[in-house]
Every structure is written in structure tokens, then in C-alpha cells.
Amino acid sequence: MRTIVNNLRLFWQGTLLSYIALFAWLRPVTYLASKIVMPLAQMLFFTFLGTFATGRGNAHFYVIGNAIQIAAVSGIYGVTFSIGGDRWAGTLLYLFGTPANRLVMFFGRAFMHIIDGALGVVVAFTWGVVLLGLDLSHTNLPALALTITAATISTCGLGLLMGCLSLITANVMFVNNTVYFALLIFSGANVDISSLPVFMRAISYALPLTRGILSARLLIAGKSLSEAMPLILGELGIGLIYGVLGYFLFMWFEVVAKRRGTLDLV
Amino acid sequence: MNFKNLFIYWRTVLMVAEMTIRQQLNDGFVIFTILFQPMIIAILGLYMLKDKGPEYAMFVVVGSGLTGLWSSLLFISGNSISWERWGGMLEVLVGVPTPFEVIVFGKNLANVIQSLLSMIVAYIFAALFFGYSLNIDQPFLFIVSLLLSVFAFISFGLTIAPVFVMYRGVQQWQNAMEFPIYILAGFLFPIALLPNWTTPISYILPPYWAARALHGTSTIGASVEQTLLAWGMMILFSIIDLLIASWLFKVMLYKARVDATLNTE
Numbered sequence: 001m002r003t004i005v006n007n008l009r010l011f012w013q014g015t016l017l018s019y020i021a022l023f024a025w026l027r028p029v030t031y032l033a034s035k036i037v038m039p040l041a042q043m044l045f046f047t048f049l050g051t052f053a054t055g056r057g058n059a060h061f062y063v064i065g066n067a068i069q070i071a072a073v074s075g076i077y078g079v080t081f082s083i084g085g086d087r088w089a090g091t092l093l094y095l096f097g098t099p100a101n102r103l104v105m106f107f108g109r110a111f112m113h114i115i116d117g118a119l120g121v122v123v124a125f126t127w128g129v130v131l132l133g134l135d136l137s138h139t140n141l142p143a144l145a146l147t148i149t150a151a152t153i154s155t156c157g158l159g160l161l162m163g164c165l166s167l168i169t170a171n172v173m174f175v176n177n178t179v180y181f182a183l184l185i186f187s188g189a190n191v192d193i194s195s196l197p198v199f200m201r202a203i204s205y206a207l208p209l210t211r212g213i214l215s216a217r218l219l220i221a222g223k224s225l226s227e228a229m230p231l232i233l234g235e236l237g238i239g240l241i242y243g244v245l246g247y248f249l250f251m252w253f254e255v256v257a258k259r260r261g262t263l264d265l266v
Numbered sequence: 267m268n269f270k271n272l273f274i275y276w277r278t279v280l281m282v283a284e285m286t287i288r289q290q291l292n293d294g295f296v297i298f299t300i301l302f303q304p305m306i307i308a309i310l311g312l313y314m315l316k317d318k319g320p321e322y323a324m325f326v327v328v329g330s331g332l333t334g335l336w337s338s339l340l341f342i343s344g345n346s347i348s349w350e351r352w353g354g355m356l357e358v359l360v361g362v363p364t365p366f367e368v369i370v371f372g373k374n375l376a377n378v379i380q381s382l383l384s385m386i387v388a389y390i391f392a393a394l395f396f397g398y399s400l401n402i403d404q405p406f407l408f409i410v411s412l413l414l415s416v417f418a419f420i421s422f423g424l425t426i427a428p429v430f431v432m433y434r435g436v437q438q439w440q441n442a443m444e445f446p447i448y449i450l451a452g453f454l455f456p457i458a459l460l461p462n463w464t465t466p467i468s469y470i471l472p473p474y475w476a477a478r479a480l481h482g483t484s485t486i487g488a489s490v491e492q493t494l495l496a497w498g499m500m501i502l503f504s505i506i507d508l509l510i511a512s513w514l515f516k517v518m519l520y521k522a523r524v525d526a527t528l529n530t531e
Contacts, residue, residue, distance in 0.1 A: 029435065029438050030438045033438055033439045033440075033441055033442040034441045034442070037439070037442035038441045038442045038444070038445065041442060041444070041445035041446045041449070042445050044445070044449060045448050046310075048449060048455055048459050049310075049311065049315075049454050049455050050314060051459065052315070052454075052455035052459055053317065053318060054314075054317065170294075171295075173294065173295050173298070174294030174295060174297065174302075177295075177298045177303065178302055181302070181303055181307075182306065184310060185306060185309055185313070190310055190313075190314060191310065191313045195313070
């Protein structure tokens with residue numbers, strides 16, 4: 001029982017402190033610019049581009065896709081920086097020196113970003129309704145909330161894997177930016193996946209967000225939760241796979257870094 | 267900025283540009299900004315606009331190249347002074363007899379020129395992978411438009427960098443300033459799609475006139491009068507930007523000397 005309590009405390013403290021550490025040096029205005037205004041501007045850009053391409057009638061396709069895509073801002077950048085931040089701040093050494101449960105410590109890094117990311121998607125949908133006329137009147141809102149949560153969890157899973165990569169590369173921003181922008185193509189946020197070549201479609205379905213976006217589009221079109229459920233479960237499954245892969249990579253890096261004495265190398 | 271300085275110190279400008287390019291081509295962030303991001307936007311644009319016909323491929327190539335130009339200007343040129351400060355080189359650069367704005371001009375020249383790579387990459391991509399046959403409607407006018415656009419972007423960049431140094435509050439909006447210019451300048455779609463109240467904002471942005479000249483001469487088949495108007499506006503804004511930049515550089519350097527913050531935040 002005591003172990004469970006200790007692990008829960010470790011999970012909560014780890015999640016809270018890593019999140020505070022990430023944003024402590026930023027001011028609220030930076031958060032506002034990066035998490036509220038930038039996603040809105042991105043959503044507007046792709047929606048206008050989409051309506052230029054296919055007509056105003058299809059605006060909802062781009063609004064929904066890009067609103068769900070916002071989950072990747074927290075999932076990719078936030079989680080990666082939370083994990084990689086320990087290396088840059090020089091605290092990785094102490095972290096690996098503790099006997100703390102690695103599983104709890106590792107997944108704890110993503111928890112706040114799931115909440116933060118889901119909130120970002122909700123804000124994006126609000127922009128969509130207020131500014132771009134997105135109609136949610138036929139939508140099962142609890143099911144949409146479930147989809148948003150699943151999409152955020154799955155992008156955080158990918159973020160955990162990429163966070164581990166940030167422990168071995170100096171070009172974290174390059175990797176993060178490339179993955180984030182690649183998701184704009186492959187997730188189906190802006191392009192109908194069925195119009196992509198077969199190999200690109202295969203990549204799409206191996207990535208987070210794809211099923212989440214499809215599920216959100218189904219639900220907003222008035223479909224029921226049961227129809228979207230396979231997609232939601234698939235989205236969660238993808239996120240879990242990436243998260244577990246990241247965890248094993250994290251464990252492996254610890255062993256290798258300790259053996260080579262490269263824990264504090266930046 | 268004193269225009270005479272550009273002629274007197276032309277070798278310095280070129281040397282700074284060369285050194286900047288050599289240095290930055292090893293930087294993953296720069297490579298992403300000038301190559302990968304515009305390429306991804308080009309792929310997206312080509313997919314999204316494919317039903318509008320092959321003539322829009324060139325429009326996407328030019329538009330995605332312009333996104334690379336703006337992102338590079340915003341993130342790389344915008345931080346060009348800050349990076350020197352963080353690297354401890356600002357004091358030295360301010361101390362040398364060469365006017366500081368000449369050095370920043372050279373850095374911006376490098377940024378803008380290397381950003382043109384994004385247009386070339388998008389061109390190759392559209393031709394090779396999408397099989398489009400890409401032609402420029404008015405090649406001579408396009409080249410002149412490109413040269414004027416480079417100058418307009420550099421001049422605009424000269425006003426951004428000192429503002430970011432002096433007003434940290436403005437720099438915090440850097441991330442949020444990327445896509446709005448893509449939208450307002452009409453890089454990948456006409457600004458007629460936007461609400462009317464945004465049009466005057468577009469008109470005061472040099473990137474809008476650059477986009478208008480480049481799209482007009484490459485794809486849309488603009489009349490000579492329309493192209494001349496865009497050129498005139500770019501020249502006008504370049505002059506205004508250089509005058510503003512000259513004043514901003516004086517204020518920035520004076521403030522940094524008074525506050526003794528040339529090497530600190």
C-alpha cells in the first residue's frame with residue numbers, strides 16, 4: 001500500500017513540477033501567444049486555404065481537422081521538452097540516480113500535457129464555432145470529449161517517444177517541427193486520406209491523430225458514439241504503442257548512458 | 267539606415283552574408299525553416315489545390331517559397347541581434363568601425379537568399395513528384411519582382427530585429443506572428459477571401475506586395491501596370507523600413523550602452 005501511495009505521490013509531483021518547470025520561465029503572454037493565438041492562426045490559414053481549394057461548404061472539414069491537430073502542440077512540443085528538459089537542465093543525472101519507479105516517473109511527464117492539450121483543442125473548437133461557423137448542434141458532445149481526450153493521449157504517447165529521442169540528439173526542435181508539420185499532411189487534417197497514395201495512407205494510419213480526426217468528423221456529422229468507438233479505441237491503442245516504445249527506449253538509454261558515462265552530456 | 271553605407275561597405279555586407287550562410291547551414295532549426303517547412307506546406311498546397319488545375323502548381327511553389335521567406339525573416343532575422351548578444355559577440359560588433367546596421371543587413375541578406383532555396387525545392391518537388399510542367403508567365407518581370415522582394419524583405423527584417431531586442435513583450439508574440447502574415451499577405455490564397463476590414467492591414471505589409479508581384483508575374487498574368495504598382499509599393503516600403511530601422515538601431519544601441527546591457531538580457 002505504501003509503495004502505491006509513494007508512486008502516486010511521485011507521479012503527481014513529477015507531473016506538476018515538470019509542467020511548472022516548462023512554463024515557469026515563460027510569461028502568461030507567451031503561453032497565450034503559443035497556445036491560443038498561434039493555433040487559431042494556423043487553423044484560420046488552413047481553413048482559408050481549404051475553402052479556396054474546395055469551396056466554403058467544406059470549411060468544417062478543415063476546422064475539425066485543424067482543431068484536433070492542436071493536440072499535437074502539447075503532445076509533441078510540451079511532452080518532448082518535459083523529458084528533454086531534464087537533460088538540458090542537468091537534472092537527468094539526479095533523476096537516474098534515484099531509486100524512483102521509472103514507469104511512474106516517465107508517464108508522469110505527459111499527464112499535465114494531456115489536460116493542457118485537450119483544453120487547447122476545446123479552445124480551437126470554440127474558435128471554430130464562434131469565428132468559422134462550425135455547427136455542433138448534431139454532435140454527441142460527451143463522445144466528442146472522449147475523442148479529444150483520446151487524440152491528446154495518443155499525441156502525448158508520440159511525444160514521450162520523441163522526448164526520449166531528444167535525450168540523444170541536439171536537434172530537438174528540428175525533429176519536433178518536422179513531426180508536427182508532417183502530421184499536418186498525414187493526419188488527414190487538411191487532406192482527405194483516401195486521396196493519398198497507398199504508402200502515405202499506411203503512414204497515416206500508423207500515426208496518432210488520424211483516427212481521432214476521423215472520429216471527430218463522424219461525430220460532428222451526427223453519428224453515434226458506437227460508430228466512432230472503433231476509431232477512438234484505435235487512437236488510444238496507437239498512443240499506447242508509442243508511449244510503451246518510448247518507455248523502453250528511456251530504460252535503454254539509462255542503461256547505455258550509465259555504462260558509457262554520458263548522462264550529463266548535452 | 268544611411269544608403270551610402272551599403273555602397274561603401276558592400277564587401278562587408280557580402281562577407282557577413284557568406285559567413286552567416288556557412289554558419290546557419292549547420293543549424294537544424296534553420297534547415298527546417300528554409301527547407302522542410304516550406305516543402306511540407308508545398309506538398310499540402312499541391313494536394314489541397316490539385317482540383318483547381320495544374321496552373322495552380324506554380325502558384326503553390328511561389329506561395330510556399332514566400333512562407334519560407336517570411337518564417338526565416340521572423341525567426342532567424344528577427345533573432346539575429348539577440349543571437350549575437352547570447353553568443354557574447356554584440357559588444358565586438360557594435361565596437362567595430364563598420365556601422366552595425368550594415369552587419370545586420372548582411373545577415374538578413376543571407377537569410378533571405380538562403381530562404382529562396384525553399385522556392386527551388388518546392389519547384390523541384392512539384393515537377394518531379396507531382397509531374398507538373400511548371401512555367402513562369404513573365405520570366406523577366408518575375409526576376410525583377412524577386413530581386414525587389416528580397417530587398418523589401420531584408421528592409422522589413424531590419425525593423426523587426428531591433429524591436430525584438432528592445433521590447434521583449436513583442437518578441438513573445440513571435441510564434442503567433444507566423445501564420446497571420448501567411449494569411450494577410452495572400453501567400454497561398456487571395457486576400458479577397460478574408461473579411462474586408464483586413465484589406466488595409468494587408469496593404470501596409472511589404473510581404474503582401476511581394477506576393478502580389480511574384481504571383482502576378484509567375485501565374486496570374488498580371489498587367490504591367492499592376493506589376494509596376496506592386497514594385498512601387500515594395501520600393502516605397504523598403505525606403506520607409508530602412509528609415510525606421512536607422513532610427514531603431516540608434517535608439518537600441520544608445521539604450522544598450524546607457525543600460526550597459528550590450529552583453530546581457
